[in-house]
Amino acid sequence: MNFNEIKALDESYVLQTYGRNQVAIDHGKGATLWDTVGKEYIDFTSGIGVCSLGYANETWAEAIYDQAMKVGHISNLFYTEPYAKLASKLVPAAGMAAAFFGNSGAEANEGMIKLVRKYSFEKYGEGRATIITLKNSFHGRTITTLKATGQDHFHEFFFPFTEGFRYAEANNMDSLMSAAGDDVCGVMMELIQGEGGVNPLQKDYVQAVAKLCAERDWLLLIDEVQTGVGRTGTMFAYQQFGIQPDVVTFAKGIAGGLPFGGFMTGEKCRNVLRAGDHGSTFGGNPMSAAAGNVVMDTLTPGFLAQVTEKGQYLRDSIAALNSPYVSGIRGMGMMIGVGIQGTTHKELKDKLMAEGLLCLTAGKDTLRLLPPLVITKEEIDKGLSIMARVMK
Numbered sequence: 001m002n003f004n005e006i007k008a009l010d011e012s013y014v015l016q017t018y019g020r021n022q023v024a025i026d027h028g029k030g031a032t033l034w035d036t037v038g039k040e041y042i043d044f045t046s047g048i049g050v051c052s053l054g055y056a057n058e059t060w061a062e063a064i065y066d067q068a069m070k071v072g073h074i075s076n077l078f079y080t081e082p083y084a085k086l087a088s089k090l091v092p093a094a095g096m097a098a099a100f101f102g103n104s105g106a107e108a109n110e111g112m113i114k115l116v117r118k119y120s121f122e123k124y125g126e127g128r129a130t131i132i133t134l135k136n137s138f139h140g141r142t143i144t145t146l147k148a149t150g151q152d153h154f155h156e157f158f159f160p161f162t163e164g165f166r167y168a169e170a171n172n173m174d175s176l177m178s179a180a181g182d183d184v185c186g187v188m189m190e191l192i193q194g195e196g197g198v199n200p201l202q203k204d205y206v207q208a209v210a211k212l213c214a215e216r217d218w219l220l221l222i223d224e225v226q227t228g229v230g231r232t233g234t235m236f237a238y239q240q241f242g243i244q245p246d247v248v249t250f251a252k253g254i255a256g257g258l259p260f261g262g263f264m265t266g267e268k269c270r271n272v273l274r275a276g277d278h279g280s281t282f283g284g285n286p287m288s289a290a291a292g293n294v295v296m297d298t299l300t301p302g303f304l305a306q307v308t309e310k311g312q313y314l315r316d317s318i319a320a321l322n323s324p325y326v327s328g329i330r331g332m333g334m335m336i337g338v339g340i341q342g343t344t345h346k347e348l349k350d351k352l353m354a355e356g357l358l359c360l361t362a363g364k365d366t367l368r369l370l371p372p373l374v375i376t377k378e379e380i381d382k383g384l385s386i387m388a389r390v391m392k
């Protein structure tokens with residue numbers, strides 16, 4: 001099918017909930033993609049931080065195929081090897097105690113919210129169920145995670161939302177203290193606000209929040225749906241902030257392109273959710289878990305060091321463009337935000353796409369780069385030369 005045929009079917013039969021790029025992607029290899037007319041693109045998106053091993057990774061594809069030919073799905077009423085093996089790799093790598101597997105970021109955050117409320121209820125009783133989240137955050141699109149998201153425009157239309165969320169300014173302990181109260185059970189945050197504009201939190205602030213949580217027996221809830229599983233150069237971003245969460249969520253990059261997500265708890269709250277308290281039909285699906293095992297086996301210390309190195313190279317090279325459109329560069333590892341001035345982030349994204357480079361946007365004025373973690377130096381340089389041309 002050509003682009004116009006695909007688009008016509010979309011417009012006839014699919015809800016128009018996305019502002020799609022006017023391109024239909026056909027196939028890819030590594031960090032390079034081709035559309036339906038054979039035009040080549042360097043990919044600085046990984047979907048949205050999902051395809052950590054790039055496109056058409058053979059080890060990944062074979063693991064999924066092999067698992068599909070054994071048993072593609074069976075319910076969580078049975079044990080299977082792939083999810084058990086994945087947990088045995090993920091949990092120690094995170095310094096956590098136990099994992100729960102679901103399918104997406106929002107679902108992972110929902111589970112984390114259920115956990116903190118049950119923890120608090122069992123220990124302190126009713127009236128202590130409020131979760132403090134940060135302004136400009138993003139936690140998902142379900143009714144509850146929309147409300148957890150600290151941006152007013154996500155709180156329209158879909159009333160009534162779940163109660164029990166209060167918002168504090170990021171990097172501001174006074175603001176957190178004014179949101180504090182006897183009704184609080186936890187603080188939930190991203191360490192780099194992704195959708196909000198690729199804004200890393202300050203390390204001393206994050207540590208102060210962790211300390212306050214420990215003092216008040218609030219659970220420290222870290223949303224690593226975007227930052228997790230190698231994206232920032234360590235397995236999880238909190239490992240660079242010198243904190244250990246009580247619960248951490250992950251999703252996007254964990255299975256390299258199959259739907260997968262979940263959360264891990266520390267020792268303190270590993271027994272809060274018990275049989276019957278939580279579940280997911282597709283959670284821990286054998287094919288997704290098999291893919292997750294390939295991702296985890298790829299993320300060796302040497303590989304993660306390369307993520308850090310390539311991310312630094314990208315940031316340095318973008319700075320060296322001396323583009324009048326760049327107002328600043330933020331991020332960690334291969335999660336990079338480029339502040340845009342003199343044009344809009346969306347217009348620039350479209351111009352880069354026309355020249356063969358795919359980027360994302362975030363916040364009001366940020367070009368967001370989330371290249372596949374396996375991107376080669378040659379692919380990065382190709383992308384940079386397109387940036388140099390378009391942004392001079």
Ligand SMILES: *Cc1c(COP(=O)(O)O)cnc(C)c1O
Pocket residue numbers: 103104105106107109138139140141190194195223224225226251252
């Ligand atoms: C993408 C994202 C989510 C939502 O994940 P879905 O898989 O789309 O439900 C939640 N939190 C953060 C930080 C994200 O980046």
